[in-house]
Amino acid sequence: MRFLSARLSAKRRSPLAGVVVLLMGLLFTGGVSATLSSAVATDDLASDQALVDQGRQLFLVGCASCHGRNAEGVVTQDGDSQYGPSLVGVGAAAVDFQVATGRMPMANPSAQAPRKPAVYNEEETRALSAYVASLGPGPSIPTSEQYDPASIPDDEREESLVRGGEFFRTNCTACHNFDGSGGALPGGKYAPTLNGVDAKHIYEAMLTGPQQMPVFSDDVLKPEEKRDVIAYVKSLEENPGYGGFSMGALGPVSEGLFGWLIGIGGLVGFAVWIAAHTAKSEKRKKA
Amino acid sequence: MSSIQTNGKTAATATKPSKAGAAATWVDDRVGIAGAAKKNIRKVFPDHWSFMLGEIALWSFVILLLSGVFLTLWFKPSMAEVIYDGSYEQYRGLHMSEAYASTLEISFDVRGGLLMRQIHHWAAQLFIAAMFVHLLRVFFTGAFRKPRELNWVIGSLLLLLGILEGFTGYSLPDDLLSGTGLRIADGIMKSSPVIGTYLSFFLFGGEFPGDVIIPRLYAIHILLLPGLLLALIGAHMMLLVYHKHTQWPGPGRTEQNVVGYPMMPVYAAKAGGFFFIVFGVTALMGALLSINPVWKYGPYNPAEVTAGSQPDWYMGFNEGLMRIMPAWEYEIGGFTLPLSVFLPAALLPVVLLSVVMFYPFIEQWITGDKREHHLLQRPREAPNRTAFMVALMTFYGLLWAAGGNDILAVVFRLDLNQITYFMRVAVVVGPVLAFIIARRWAISLQRHDQEKLLHGYETGVIMRSPDGEYTERHLPISEAEAFTITARDREEVPALTSGEDVNGVPAPTARKDRLRARLQHFWYADNVQKPTRAELEAARHHAQHELEVHAGEEHAADGHQFDGRHDIHGEELRKH
């Protein structure tokens, strides 16, 4: 929890402080998740030596330039920052999330690695995950019973939804918006939209806390609670647009914009139209 | 009714009255309504689209009253905690306030409830927006000048009350955004020196949020403010009828008359029709566009906050000010002075409103113009006034944008911090630039008018002289247009005074006089004065001469129909 608040408070400081906190946080994440996941059952991926070897080959070609030949991280020449952090102990879940959502391999250095079409197929992603998992213990890829809302028994579904909504509004909306449509963070960073994100990746995001996002370890948010959150997020997606077109679900700003453009714009248009159609103008036409 | 229209010379013959007629006579005998109605039915309203902007506000207010009454039938203004058991699945079993639960009920379990909620909310946004555009039209045309200053002040009060009405309404459902908004209002109150805490505790009946604020806001929202609004709108309309509406200058229109259509039937039909249009647009928006989806925000919980927390647009400038304000906080003798909240959120809005409200008197003081005005001015005819409002609009608009900085950052992939730095500079520099540009622009338009008066308008007909020179033909503008353009007064540009009498003794009010003289000079000095009669006549003479010179020339190209040598009736090259 202390870690979580440290990450959150970065929002209120200068952007530079944010970077420092981020870097410290990234180092810290390794440590925290390493200790946490020592409790987790053995990673079956890492025990498949053939897969690990295949992953290492892929890693050397696609990732080593930034993360180092042994995934130890590469520090820039001036020593202040990194091309890529060490991946020892980040776990298979982090790799699966980063690679399957297309964030890694990072294409060009920017404030934040954006989501893009995945470069590696499922098999290769598994191999990369296995390789990184073999470097040190870390959170493993969740199973579908863990993340899939469909695995919630029917009689508990409603309760789960309500609970998930509470967790979501308490922990996630500050960055991701009430409808999961995303929000801005300092320094050009942003929390992306959650609409259309795979349940598995939502779970992994909570588990590994990519970049500015805090880690919601299993102590903070139990696996069932993570699944509840996912159920709620998915239910928002399935909601019909009760009120009509949501205008981006960005809150009152887009409402005001539409009120002025369509509402007042349209009404002033009508006023011009009415004033132009008078007895007078008809007379003028006849004259 | 026929008996009403007698000219008074012949006795009205009693015909057998119809039932309705009899009823009308019965009422008339007792309250004398016919006399008043006769006078008002014959009231004349000039016709211009910009005169209908106030009507948008009026009709949206009517829609607000109607839809608001519907909502009161189900809304429960109570902060008592209940367990939700309605049809919105995601919240069933959740603890929430009765206010929030009843809002969900209206949205999901009352037939037509969501539509009504959305109509009500859209109408509120349109109401205030319409007041703004109405205010702008009154301002830019100088319609606030004597004798209408009082109606302008009433208008400004309506604006303030409208915004408060909107804010109290926004706070009622007790959803996450309304609670966050109240929390900010609480913070703003507490930021005021000395009285802050008392004020907050008084309003919330103790520490925020307490459990009385929503019932209290409810009383204010459905009783106090609508009552005041209604009374002030009544006064606004009565003054309007009493002063009569202003009109644009034109042939036959003077400071003494009003040219337009009588209240009955033309104007009433138009106004009545416009009501249905406003209602139609609001209903369409209510049906198609989602507004304030409280079920997505969730019940208010002080521990929660969401990205996209913004007030409705009319509080956006305030939000923007707070977002870009540097964190100035000082401690004086053990008391914290949170200037970063007090200045932008409490002081500046009051200053802004006061400037708007007292503007007619400020302008009057500068120009010393105490005459009555019933003819409107075009924005270009008062460059400083126009530029002042453009500067205010720029300031307001930039703050609006700053209030949505996070949305701008997300939608346009910008850096949140850089938006803030940019806005801090822009809100100071932008209005100054806007003032200069608008002022020069207006003066250029004055020059253009002058050009048209003295040299005619550009016909688009290019003439080639025998020695190869190309020129464009100018033709005199119509009498009516010339009349309209010259309807304004010539202004005396005052000399700068030193505020001293001939003996060099400064008058007791010397400083004030000097300031005023300087302002007055700035106000008028750069304006282009309309031509004198002699100048106009000379120009006319010149134009006549031109026409004679060119008489008899042959033309083959399009445009020759405008050479002024034959009837141009029905000819058209370009509209003018």
Ligand code: HEM
């Ligand atoms: C509840 C909100 C308001 C309503 C319902 C309302 C309604 C109207 C209507 C129907 C007219 C006559 C038509 C027109 O000129 O547009 C009018 C005129 C006028 N209004 Fe408003 N108005 C409101 C707010 C304001 C505000 C905010 C101001 C300025 C601060 C203002 C100042 C004036 C003035 C000075 C006139 C006389 C204009 C003239 O005779 O040319 N009103 N109002």
